[in-house]
Each structure stands twice: as C-alpha cells, then as structure tokens.
Amino acid sequence: MTDYSTIDFSDLEQASVDEVITHSIVRDVTLASGRTLALITLHNGRDHKRPNTLGPLTLRELSDTLDELAERAAKGEIDAVAVTGKPYIFAAGADLSQISSLSSRDLALKIAQRGHHVLGKLSELGVPSFSFVNGLALGGGVEIALNSTYRTIDSSAAAIALPEVFLGIIPGWGGAYLLPNLIGIENALEVVISNPLKQNRTLKPQQAYDLGIFDAIFSPANFLEASLSWADGVLDGSVAVERKNAPGKIERSIKWPAAIKIARGMLESSVGPMPRSPYRALDLLEQAVKGTKEEGFEREDEALADLVASDEFAASMYAFDLVQKRAKRPVGAPDKDLARPVTKVGVIGAGLMASQFALLFVRRLQVPVLITDVSQDRVDKGLTYIYDEIAKLEGKGRLDADTANQLRALVTGTTDKADFADCDFVIEAVFEETSVKQQVFREVEEFIADDAILATNTSSLSVEEIGSVLAHPERLVGFHFFNPVAVMPLVEVVRTPQASDAAVSTAFVVAKNLRKNAIASA
Structure with missing residues (x-):
C-alpha cells in the first residue's frame, strides 16, 4: 500500500x-x-x-x-x-x-x-x-x-x-x-x-x-x-x-x-x-x-x-472555460440576422454519433430530420436508436405522449440523397477521412439548394480541404460537437477563408437553438 x-x-x-x-x-x-x-x-x-x-x-x-x-x-x-x-x-x-x-x-x-x-x-x-x-x-x-x-x-x-x-x-x-x-x-x-x-x-x-x-x-x-x-x-x-x-x-x-x-x-x-x-x-x-x-x-x-x-x-x-467565460457573448459570431432559416435538417450517416445528432436536432429544433447511410439496414438501425431514445424520455416523463409521437414522425431515413433536396442544413458524421467526407458532400450538393448550409463534424481534418471539391465552398462550416453529444455544452464552429457570413451565422444560431455554446475557430 x-x-x-x-x-x-x-x-x-x-x-x-x-x-x-x-x-x-x-x-x-x-x-x-x-x-x-x-x-x-x-x-x-x-x-x-x-x-x-x-x-x-x-x-x-x-x-x-x-x-x-x-x-x-x-x-x-x-x-x-x-x-x-x-x-x-x-x-x-x-x-x-x-x-x-x-x-x-x-x-x-x-x-x-x-x-x-x-x-x-x-x-x-x-x-x-x-x-x-x-x-x-x-x-x-x-x-x-x-x-x-x-x-x-x-x-x-x-x-x-x-x-x-x-x-x-x-x-x-x-x-x-x-x-x-x-x-x-x-x-x-x-x-x-x-x-x-x-x-x-x-x-x-x-x-x-x-x-x-x-x-x-x-x-x-x-x-x-x-x-x-x-x-x-x-x-x-x-x-x-x-x-x-x-x-x-x-x-x-x-x-x-x-x-x-x-x-x-x-x-x-x-x-x-x-x-x-x-x-x-x-x-x-x-x-x-x-x-x-x-x-x-x-x-x-x-x-x-x-x-x-x-x-x-x-x-x-x-470547453468548460469557454462556457464559463464566453457563453454570454459568443466570440467570432457574425450578425445573427444573416442566418438562413432552418426548416429541415439532413444528417449524413446513421451510426451512433449521427443518430445522436439527429435526436438532438429533432428535440431542440422540432423540424423534420432526415438521416441517410449506405444501406437500408444501417438506416433502420439508426432510426430504431432514435425512436428508442424518444421512448425512454417519454417513459421518464420528460416528454408527453403527443410530443413523443410528433418527434418520431419528424425523423425519417433514406438511402437516396436526392431526398435531401429540401434540407436547409446538412451535417455529416461519417468516417474521419477527408476523401470520404468530400465524396458524401459532392453527392449531396447535387440536390440541395445553392444557399443550403453544409456542416462537418470533423475534429482533426482541414475543413477547407474538405470543401475544396464543392461547387459552393462558401456554404461549408465546421460544426464540431464534443462527445458525448447530449452532455457536452460546447460546439466549435470552424470558419474557412471561403465561408460566407451567412453560413457561419447560421451555424451559430443553430448551436444556440440546440442549447449549446458556440465558439468560433479558424
């Protein structure tokens, strides 16, 4: 001893x-x-x-x-x-x-x-x-x-x-x-x-x-x-x-x-x-x-x-230091009036991290959330996780039956990225490799509106390099959640040299609506 x-x-x-x-x-x-x-x-x-x-x-x-x-x-x-x-x-x-x-x-x-x-x-x-x-x-x-x-x-x-x-x-x-x-x-x-x-x-x-x-x-x-x-x-x-x-x-x-x-x-x-x-x-x-x-x-x-x-x-x-010292006035946030309205969210991926994103978005924003993956089995597994978590919240009395049913109805899945056409904010949670993220963003960009925002959850890769293959790189921001997603209060918003004020402002407003504290990073 x-x-x-x-x-x-x-x-x-x-x-x-x-x-x-x-x-x-x-x-x-x-x-x-x-x-x-x-x-x-x-x-x-x-x-x-x-x-x-x-x-x-x-x-x-x-x-x-x-x-x-x-x-x-x-x-x-x-x-x-x-x-x-x-x-x-x-x-x-x-x-x-x-x-x-x-x-x-x-x-x-x-x-x-x-x-x-x-x-x-x-x-x-x-x-x-x-x-x-x-x-x-x-x-x-x-x-x-x-x-x-x-x-x-x-x-x-x-x-x-x-x-x-x-x-x-x-x-x-x-x-x-x-x-x-x-x-x-x-x-x-x-x-x-x-x-x-x-x-x-x-x-x-x-x-x-x-x-x-x-x-x-x-x-x-x-x-x-x-x-x-x-x-x-x-x-x-x-x-x-x-x-x-x-x-x-x-x-x-x-x-x-x-x-x-x-x-x-x-x-x-x-x-x-x-x-x-x-x-x-x-x-x-x-x-x-x-x-x-x-x-x-x-x-x-x-x-x-x-x-x-x-x-x-x-x-x-x-994260703790930033939350304590800067939460009341986010540093680096553009004018919030420049933010795009977010009426539907797309999540690329249906694994645990992506499913946690989807659950958070639907609970806090209460807008339609669409998840996708490479196979229907993976999509179904992600949806099952989300529905089960909503059921747990209902069982604990944190959601009433009507709200739980509403949230379940708002979350859907697909293997066809054309279904992302009406999403205003699309975030990826796929394998941590630049080429993989570039590929999924290229596929989605074919279908979404020119002013829709793309977000990557990468914590280590270059956001600018990921966006270099896009027709509109100004729409891409880093939107890095600290894990566990539901617990950690901080989201790091990464701005590339190409990113527009509208994209960054949207990211800050979305983070606030998710009840997270956003801090800008370049």
Missing part, C-alpha cells in the same frame, strides 16, 4: 500558480455536555461569488491543521473535530485551474495522492470527525464529507454533486470508493455517472439526505447550532446514527454486479465507447465492493492521474 506520508509533494506545491488559498480557520466550541469540539471553517477570504476550492497550497494548510488537531486529540484536549464552510459555501472541490495546469502525469498522480493523504486524515484523528455542510458542496467538497465520520447538511444548500465525469475525470479523493459503500451501488451510479451525464445534474439537500449521503438535515435558520447539538448527542450516545442505505451482503454479492452490468450496457448505448471517464468511474465503482479502503484509494490515484493527463480532460477544460 502507498504510504502517502513518505511522498514529497513540494514539486506539486511549486507548480501551483496564483492559487486562491482556502484557509482552515480553527476555533474551539464547548458543547452543552462540556465536551470540546474543534471547528474548522474553510474560507478563502472572498465572498460567495468565489467558492472555496482545494488546490495544493490549500491542501497543505488543511493537512497541517489536521496534524495539529490529531496531536491535541492525543493529549485529550479535544473530543471531536468538525469542518464547515464560509457563508453559503462548503467547498466547490478541487481547484480546476490548478489541476488543468499540471504538466505531467507524475504531478497528476501527486494531486490525487495529496487529496487522499489530506482528506484521509479526517478518519485518523483519534476522535470522531464531522462535516457540517452549510452550502454548496461539489467534488472534493463532498469528498471531505465522505471522509468524515458523520455528516450534516443545510436544507438550503445550493447543490450537492460529484461532477467529475462531466469534466472528463473521476471522483479521485475517495468518492468512487466511499460513496458506494455508504449508499449502495445503484445510488452511487446515479450520483457518480448518471447525473453528470445528464447535463451535470446536481442533488438538492433533501435528495442527498434521502440517498444516505448525510446523517442529518437541518434548517438554515439554526444550522450550525443544530449540527453542534446533534454532534454532542452522537458523542454521548443519545443520538443513534443509522446508515439506512448501506449495502448488505446480498447487495454486494448479487445486486452489485448486476447493477454494474446494466450500467455498462446503458453507457455503451448512450455515449458510445469514446469518453473514457464514465467507464473508468464505472470500473472503480465495480471494484469498490472488494478490498480495503487503501486499495480503493490507490485505484482512484491511478485513474485520476491517467485522466488528468489525457486529451479528453484537456478538451473538457477547454
């Missing part, structure tokens, strides 16, 4: 650039019973607009604080330790600006190990530890609570979530091991994988409490006082803590592997094989049923290091 205490983290701290340090402010609280609780308040000195985050220097300060409290506990000076946050904020997790700037896998591994080293101390103080989650708690903030012995939650907290899979990584400071062993595998799958892939859905405090993540929930009017009183009751035995959703032997032996198998099948059908993070998270949840906590933490170390060093995480951070 890795002995985190022997690792030199100085190079990690030296790599920290302009970190806003979240300080660990300690005060002793005398409880009604006369016991002493050391209360750590996390506070970065900013208001609620700048949440507490956990970077390398923050972790060093928290580590030193916990070491001092462990020494005091050994001397009998304190009976418990608790962690809470500044007003409205517990902690928003790891400092993404620090993690995304790490220059090597070795440093990525060290940030994983450092998080485990520091947060793991909450269970090694020699006295019980509590987390009083008084506000927003995301990622590493939730993992502070999970590493504590007991947890309370403010009923008005803004959001509770482990959003790492949405960002292309995994919960790497204990979440992937501790959570399923606390609330069961099915609940953990919802929190760690399903919610992040549903546009980064978060939990309300009552939901988090009902799942069993927290042991008690209190009103914001007297949250800290109620939490302190409750903790005093836990310490003297007058308050019993029942972990209602903790997995038993039957779940671990039977339900656990069955739930993992179902979740893997759902991932394969919904996001395909490309995004690594949900599958790594799934592997960690599967393995959490066995072995020790230390082994679970080591698995998280390796997975987080691999993913932080990956292109997927870099792309996710690129």
Whole structure:
C-alpha cells in the first residue's frame, strides 16, 4: 500500500500558480455536555461569488491543521473535530485551474495522492470527525464529507454533486470508493455517472439526505447550532446514527454486479465507447465492493492521474472555460440576422454519433430530420436508436405522449440523397477521412439548394480541404460537437477563408437553438 506520508509533494506545491488559498480557520466550541469540539471553517477570504476550492497550497494548510488537531486529540484536549464552510459555501472541490495546469502525469498522480493523504486524515484523528455542510458542496467538497465520520447538511444548500465525469475525470479523493459503500451501488451510479451525464445534474439537500449521503438535515435558520447539538448527542450516545442505505451482503454479492452490468450496457448505448471517464468511474465503482479502503484509494490515484493527463480532460477544460467565460457573448459570431432559416435538417450517416445528432436536432429544433447511410439496414438501425431514445424520455416523463409521437414522425431515413433536396442544413458524421467526407458532400450538393448550409463534424481534418471539391465552398462550416453529444455544452464552429457570413451565422444560431455554446475557430 502507498504510504502517502513518505511522498514529497513540494514539486506539486511549486507548480501551483496564483492559487486562491482556502484557509482552515480553527476555533474551539464547548458543547452543552462540556465536551470540546474543534471547528474548522474553510474560507478563502472572498465572498460567495468565489467558492472555496482545494488546490495544493490549500491542501497543505488543511493537512497541517489536521496534524495539529490529531496531536491535541492525543493529549485529550479535544473530543471531536468538525469542518464547515464560509457563508453559503462548503467547498466547490478541487481547484480546476490548478489541476488543468499540471504538466505531467507524475504531478497528476501527486494531486490525487495529496487529496487522499489530506482528506484521509479526517478518519485518523483519534476522535470522531464531522462535516457540517452549510452550502454548496461539489467534488472534493463532498469528498471531505465522505471522509468524515458523520455528516450534516443545510436544507438550503445550493447543490450537492460529484461532477467529475462531466469534466472528463473521476471522483479521485475517495468518492468512487466511499460513496458506494455508504449508499449502495445503484445510488452511487446515479450520483457518480448518471447525473453528470445528464447535463451535470446536481442533488438538492433533501435528495442527498434521502440517498444516505448525510446523517442529518437541518434548517438554515439554526444550522450550525443544530449540527453542534446533534454532534454532542452522537458523542454521548443519545443520538443513534443509522446508515439506512448501506449495502448488505446480498447487495454486494448479487445486486452489485448486476447493477454494474446494466450500467455498462446503458453507457455503451448512450455515449458510445469514446469518453473514457464514465467507464473508468464505472470500473472503480465495480471494484469498490472488494478490498480495503487503501486499495480503493490507490485505484482512484491511478485513474485520476491517467485522466488528468489525457486529451479528453484537456478538451473538457477547454470547453468548460469557454462556457464559463464566453457563453454570454459568443466570440467570432457574425450578425445573427444573416442566418438562413432552418426548416429541415439532413444528417449524413446513421451510426451512433449521427443518430445522436439527429435526436438532438429533432428535440431542440422540432423540424423534420432526415438521416441517410449506405444501406437500408444501417438506416433502420439508426432510426430504431432514435425512436428508442424518444421512448425512454417519454417513459421518464420528460416528454408527453403527443410530443413523443410528433418527434418520431419528424425523423425519417433514406438511402437516396436526392431526398435531401429540401434540407436547409446538412451535417455529416461519417468516417474521419477527408476523401470520404468530400465524396458524401459532392453527392449531396447535387440536390440541395445553392444557399443550403453544409456542416462537418470533423475534429482533426482541414475543413477547407474538405470543401475544396464543392461547387459552393462558401456554404461549408465546421460544426464540431464534443462527445458525448447530449452532455457536452460546447460546439466549435470552424470558419474557412471561403465561408460566407451567412453560413457561419447560421451555424451559430443553430448551436444556440440546440442549447449549446458556440465558439468560433479558424
């Protein structure tokens, strides 16, 4: 097992650039019973607009604080330790600006190990530890609570979530091991994988409490006082803590592997094989049923290091940064009044990616969508996928029956590209090879109107070269979705030197109507 205490983290701290340090402010609280609780308040000195985050220097300060409290506990000076946050904020997790700037896998591994080293101390103080989650708690903030012995939650907290899979990584400071062993595998799958892939859905405090993540929930009017009183009751035995959703032997032996198998099948059908993070998270949840906590933490170390060093995480951070900083005013967008009206969409291809495009277009634009492929069997397979996904949305109550029927009626398939004649916007999702894309665009261009827009989803090929074979290269734009299509909020609009303002403007307006954030690229 890795002995985190022997690792030199100085190079990690030296790599920290302009970190806003979240300080660990300690005060002793005398409880009604006369016991002493050391209360750590996390506070970065900013208001609620700048949440507490956990970077390398923050972790060093928290580590030193916990070491001092462990020494005091050994001397009998304190009976418990608790962690809470500044007003409205517990902690928003790891400092993404620090993690995304790490220059090597070795440093990525060290940030994983450092998080485990520091947060793991909450269970090694020699006295019980509590987390009083008084506000927003995301990622590493939730993992502070999970590493504590007991947890309370403010009923008005803004959001509770482990959003790492949405960002292309995994919960790497204990979440992937501790959570399923606390609330069961099915609940953990919802929190760690399903919610992040549903546009980064978060939990309300009552939901988090009902799942069993927290042991008690209190009103914001007297949250800290109620939490302190409750903790005093836990310490003297007058308050019993029942972990209602903790997995038993039957779940671990039977339900656990069955739930993992179902979740893997759902991932394969919904996001395909490309995004690594949900599958790594799934592997960690599967393995959490066995072995020790230390082994679970080591698995998280390796997975987080691999993913932080990956292109997927870099792309996710690129998208996240653009969405956060530029969503309100897209950069490089021509006047929206130049955009062509889009009354019918054509999708070239009927594989998983193309089918996801078609589903997104029909749901958001609610216009006819036509898919095509080289054989009727492939077309039929694509249509079946789309219809099945619409049925799932209907079954979950996200679409009513009339809307579901309407959407199904709007999606059709063909093997004859002449049927694309009345499409205003045609996007391809075929094999990533320039000649293949050129060929399908040449075939379609024979039939569509001169002012119809063509879009390629390529992420690596030259859009200008693809368009060089067209009679009207000015109509072609890059329209690159980040995968998974339904989840990632960014679309990259690539403008060639030949592209018209009308084509680019149409692409931006379409992206907005798809509820995506578009950013221009040349």
